[in-house]
Amino acid sequence: xxxxxxxxxxHTAAHVMAQAVKRVYSDVKLGIGPAIEExxxxxxxxxxxINPEDLKRIEEEMQKIIKEDLPxxxxxxxxxxxxxxxxxxxxxxxxxxxxxxxxxxxxxIYKQGDFFDLCKGPHLESTGQLKAFKLLSIAGxxxxxxxxxxxxxxxYGTAFPNKxxxxxxxxxxxxxxxxxxxxxxxxLDLFSMHEEGPGFPFLHPSGxxxxxxxxxxxxxxxxxxxxxxxxxxxxxxxxxxxxxxxWDNYRENxxxxxxxxxxxxxxxxxxxxxxxxxxxxxHSYREFPMRITELGLVHRHELSGVLHGLLRVRSFHIxxxxxxxxxxxxxxxxxxxxxxxxxxxxxxGLKYRLELSTRPEKSMGSDEDWDRAEKALAAAxxxxxxxxxxxxxxxxxxxxxxDFHIEDCLGRSWQLGTIQLDxxxxxxxxxxxxxxxxxxxRPVLLHRALFGALERFLGIIxxxxxxxxxxxxxxxxxxxxxxxxxxxxxxxxxxxxxEKEGIRAEVDDRDEKVGxxxxxxxxxxxxxxxxxxxxxxxxxxxxxRHRQKGEAGQMDFSRFKGQILKEVREREIESFLEKx
RNA sequence: GCCGGCGUAGCUCAAUUGGCAGAGCGGCUGAAUCGUAAUCAGCAGGUUGGGGGUUCGAUUCCCUCCGUCGGCUCCA
Numbered sequence: 001x002x003x004x005x006x007x008x009x010x011h012t013a014a015h016v017m018a019q020a021v022k023r024v025y026s027d028v029k030l031g032i033g034p035a036i037e038e039x040x041x042x043x044x045x046x047x048x049x050i051n052p053e054d055l056k057r058i059e060e061e062m063q064k065i066i067k068e069d070l071p072x073x074x075x076x077x078x079x080x081x082x083x084x085x086x087x088x089x090x091x092x093x094x095x096x097x098x099x100x101x102x103x104x105x106x107x108x109i110y111k112q113g114d115f116f117d118l119c120k121g122p123h124l125e126s127t128g129q130l131k132a133f134k135l136l137s138i139a140g141x142x143x144x145x146x147x148x149x150x151x152x153x154x155x156y157g158t159a160f161p162n163k164x165x166x167x168x169x170x171x172x173x174x175x176x177x178x179x180x181x182x183x184x185x186x187x188l189d190l191f192s193m194h195e196e197g198p199g200f201p202f203l204h205p206s207g208x209x210x211x212x213x214x215x216x217x218x219x220x221x222x223x224x225x226x227x228x229x230x231x232x233x234x235x236x237x238x239x240x241x242x243x244x245x246x247w248d249n250y251r252e253n254x255x256x257x258x259x260x261x262x263x264x265x266x267x268x269x270x271x272x273x274x275x276x277x278x279x280x281x282x283h284s285y286r287e288f289p290m291r292i293t294e295l296g297l298v299h300r301h302e303l304s305g306v307l308h309g310l311l312r313v314r315s316f317h318i319x320x321x322x323x324x325x326x327x328x329x330x331x332x333x334x335x336x337x338x339x340x341x342x343x344x345x346x347x348x349g350l351k352y353r354l355e356l357s358t359r360p361e362k363s364m365g366s367d368e369d370w371d372r373a374e375k376a377l378a379a380a381x382x383x384x385x386x387x388x389x390x391x392x393x394x395x396x397x398x399x400x401x402x403d404f405h406i407e408d409c410l411g412r413s414w415q416l417g418t419i420q421l422d423x424x425x426x427x428x429x430x431x432x433x434x435x436x437x438x439x440x441x442r443p444v445l446l447h448r449a450l451f452g453a454l455e456r457f458l459g460i461i462x463x464x465x466x467x468x469x470x471x472x473x474x475x476x477x478x479x480x481x482x483x484x485x486x487x488x489x490x491x492x493x494x495x496x497x498x499e500k501e502g503i504r505a506e507v508d509d510r511d512e513k514v515g516x517x518x519x520x521x522x523x524x525x526x527x528x529x530x531x532x533x534x535x536x537x538x539x540x541x542x543x544x545r546h547r548q549k550g551e552a553g554q555m556d557f558s559r560f561k562g563q564i565l566k567e568v569r570e571r572e573i574e575s576f577l578e579k580x
Numbered sequence: 581g582c583c584g585g586c587g588u589a590g591c592u593c594a595a596u597u598g599g600c601a602g603a604g605c606g607g608c609u610g611a612a613u614c615g616u617a618a619u620c621a622g623c624a625g626g627u628u629g630g631g632g633g634u635u636c637g638a639u640u641c642c643c644u645c646c647g648u649c650g651g652c653u654c655c656a
Contacts, residue, residue, distance in 0.1 A: 040650095052585065139651030140583025147653050151583050153653070182649095186591080195629080195647050253655085264640090278601065301581050311656095318656065396655095403656090415656055453656040483615050511613075519617035533615055545616060 001161045010035035012072065012124040013133050013159035014042045019115035020061035021046075021155070024054070030117065031093050031152045038156030038169070038411065043141055045093065050153050055135040058155070062133065069128030070112040074121060082107040082118065087100040119464060132166035133159035176409040181462035188467050188475070188524065191310065191458075199307045199314030200457055206475035209504065210458060213473050215295060217347070217571065218319055218451065225340060227291040227321060228474060232273030232299060240261040243428055244272040245364050249397040253300045270296035270320045271422075275429045278324060283433040285316060288443070289325035289333050295454070310459030311414055317454040324431070330444060331545040333404070334380035334419060336572035337448045341404055344450050347575050348461055352416065353405045355384055357394035364397060365424050373421040374400045398424040404452075409463040416452035416460070421445075443449045468525045468547060472568045472574065479526045481517045483533035491532045493536045494557060495541070501565055507553050522547060527575060528564065544577070552577050 001009065011369045014033035021044055022028045026254055031043025044050075050058075077085070079101060086094045100105065110119045124130065135157040138236040143149035160166040177183070185191045190207035193200075203211060222229070235257065241247045246254065246268065255266040264324065267273065274294055283290070285413075306312050323333050345352055356377055359370045378402055381388050388402070395401050404417035404540065422445045425431070432440040451457040462467070471477050478498055480491035493506045508517045521529045531543040541554040563576040 049584070137650055138584060140654045142582075145653070147582070151652075153583075156651080193648090198647070298656090300655080305583090305652080306581065306654065307648090315587090316656065381594060418656070449656070451656090456656060481616075484613055486613095513614050513619065514616055515614090516618055517616090522617055529616080535615085543616080551616060 006161070006413075007035045007414065008122045009124060009130070009161065010040040011119075011161045012127070013130055013157065014040040015112065015115070015119075015123065016062050016065050016127050016130060016133075017058065017135070017155060018042045018044075018117065020058050022115065023061050023367055024057055025050075027370045029093055030091055030395070031141075031154075032097075033117075035390075039136070039156060041156045042579055043152040043154045045150065045152050050138050050155065054372075055155070057139070059133075059135055062130075064129050066127050069111065069126050071126045072123045073111045074123075075109050075111060076106050077439060078108060079103060079105060079107055082109065085109070085418060086118065087117075091118075091374045094519060105295075130159065131161060131167065132163045133157060134166060134170065145206070160212070171198070173226075173389075176411075179265070179409045179463050179466040180448050181311070181408075181459040184296060184462050184467040185309070185459075189460065189473075193309070198214050198304065199302060199312075200312055201313055201315075207458070209475040210461075210473050211454065212467065214370065214454065214457070216450070218344075221340065222291075222293050222321075225291070225336070227293045229293050229295070230277055231293060232277065232296065233267075234299075235259075235264050235266055236273060240272050241265045244275075245398065245424060245428060246272070247360060249364065253302070255299050255301060255549075257375070266299045267296070268300045270294050270298060270318060271425060272429075275321050275425060275431065277428065278322075278431060283443070285326060285435045285441075286434050287324075288433065289323050291321060291330050293319070293321040303371075305553065310462075311408060313453070313455050315454065318449050319451045319454060321448050323448070324433070324443045325446065326518060327444050328419070330376045330446070331380050332484070333385065333446060333558075334377060335384060337363060337419050337446070338380065338384060338386070339449075341419075341450050345404070345406075346466065347571055347573075350406055350416075350460070350464060353413075354381065354388035355391050355403045355405060356381065356388050357391040357396075357401050359400065360393045360395050360397065362397055363395070365399075369423040370400065372422060377402050377419070380525050389522050396420050396422075399447075400421045404450075406460055408460065414456060414460065416457060417450045418448065418452065420446055420447040466563065468527075470571065470573045471527045471564065472571045473494075474525070474526065474527050475504065475525045476506060477503050477568070478528045478530060478564065479517075479521045479524075480505065480507040480509065481514060481521070481529055482509065483514055483531065485511065487532045487534075490537050491530075494530075497557075498561060498564075501561065503561075503564060503568065518545065528560075530560075546575055546577050549577055551574065 011034065013036065018030055018033055018472030025046050025048055027046055029045040032043065034040065079098065082098055082315060086098060099153040107118065108120060110118050110123055110469045135155055137156045139154045141149045141154040142151050158169060159170060179303045188206060189204050191204055192202045194202060227387055250268055254268050257264050257266060274292060295317055297315065297317050302312065302314050325333055358374050381402065399420050399422040401418050403415045405413050406416050407413050426442050426445050431443055433443050435441045480495050482488045482491045488507065495507050518529060525547055529545040531545065536542055540557055541558055542557050543554055544552040544560065546552050567576045
């Protein structure tokens with residue numbers, strides 16, 4: 001089914017659901033009920049609480065409506081007529097929507113049996129054409145998405161042209177849940193969360209092994225691209241945050257503390273600390289562009305309801321960088337950052353989407369500065385011919401930004417990298433450089449992150465690889481499986497040889513059967529399992545088993561060593577076995 | 581923060597209408613010495629998320645707090 005038709009199909013399902021809800025409950029007021037990416041929802045205002053068990057009742061009622069095969073009839077009304085009708089039905093929310101239409105505009109409503117809805121359409125011709133649907137969940141949702149408004153009850157559902165496709169979709173959902181990073185994180189012993197620190201992740205040894213590979217890669221890449229790394233404190237005097245503007249614009253997300261008689265803040269961002277280093281000595285235009293990175297830990301007080309495994313936490317490491325530069329270096333630097341971002345995401349095989357966000361309501365600086373910054377970012381994107389989505393009013397309080405977004409296993413979108421222009425901090429901290437003319441000037445400042453938050457990035461790649469990390473990232477890269485106890489010592493010798501080369505290898509020397517050890521290594525998603533028995537000791541070969549490919553035959557140990565070292569060094573996503 | 585669901589052993593989950601809290605996996609001990617996804621036996625393991633209430637008696641019913649899950653809002 002084409003996208004447009006599917007939308008009409010699901011939108012009709014939303015209407016049928018609304019009709020069913022109105023039949024099952026009394027005193028229901030309708031909010032909005034659109035088709036969405038993977039289904040539809042409808043918002044309702046009613047006293048009674050809809051329970052998960054009630055979904056069945058509503059679904060049954062929907063079945064009846066489908067069986068009744070009610071035609072959907074479009075009627076064009078004047079605004080006045082529509083107003084009268086909605087007033088009679090006490091559809092207060094629909095009335096609010098109606099008010100916003102142009103006075104002379106005509107309005108369409110869609111009717112099916114005793115149900116009607118203010119709606120542009122299009123729809124199916126009749127409710128009988130709905131073949132497969134399912135109600136999935138209930139959630140609270142503020143009217144018009146504004147937390148000052150009343151919270152309505154939203155029912156999410158999905159609908160497909162036939163039962164088979166619906167079944168496939170539900171199966172896909174189940175499969176996706178299996179790669180949830182919270183589940184895999186527990187299974188592979190990568191990280192944990194504790195009541196004692198909601199939103200503050202704990203990384204276990206295996207998680208740190210991955211972390212260290214990520215940061216090693218990150219440092220190599222930045223060194224090669226002209227960045228210098230710094231480190232600044234987590235806690236700084238509150239005055240600094242007044243000066244930076246965070247106190248005015250970001251206070252509710254910050255944690256505060258006292259040292260002796262003074263007020264201090266735990267940093268929610270790295271920039272002010274970095275700025276102090278910049279200010280520690282005078283600078284010349286000849287140093288520009290000056291690319292300074294900091295893998296900085298920040299703490300932000302996020303609302304309790306939004307915490308989500310590693311993807312949304314209260315303390316995280318930003319792979320920050322601040323680039324100080326001349327105004328005419330902006331485009332080139334932005335392009336350079338975009339290029340780096342692409343390199344990183346390609347290394348992991350991640351697909352992303354770009355967004356450009358402009359000035360928000362709560363922000364500082366002049367319109368001219370904002371305008372200039374927004375145009376500079378857009379220019380860079382257009383120069384590269386990159387498609388992007390424009391988010392009006394979604395920028396940071398100090399400047400507009402380009403964001404890199406990625407989807408998790410359930411299709412939820414998360415921001416990774418970001419590029420933000422900032423004309424504010426240089427002013428607020430009176431940053432200067434000496435130009436070719438011998439005079440002091442104001443540098444342009446660009447903030448950027450590529451992983452975004454390392455914690456989030458880790459969560460994303462856990463889901464992306466479903467725990468089966470490329471060899472260079474795998475916490476354990478090789479596990480030796482001695483067949484019997486007289487093969488243990490030889491296995492240990494080989495293992496040490498790999499370990500000397502930096503490979504994370506280990507020997508399963510437990511007194512267990514081979515099948516048992518293999519099963520365990522498979523479950524741990526270790527890339528290479530090497531079985532060692534009499535045959536191998538004799539021939540100086542290893543029997544390779546790969547987690548995805550299964551048994552892969554024999555190979556000289558020295559050859560295996562060379563291959564895995566190459567695979568790791570080149571940070572390959574695929575095993576060298578796939579390339580043979 | 582708001583709306584709704586959930587919280588039982590390290591993990592996954594049981595426990596009839598309120599009546600002594602149980603299984604598998606994992607762990608420990610012992611036996612078996614084994615060639616590509618689970619060898620067998622025994623043992624240990626719990627203030628049923630915390631606090632309060634109703635009751636002769638609460639894992640079960642009520643209140644409250646915490647955490648967590650799905651959304652909303654907000655952001656890397």
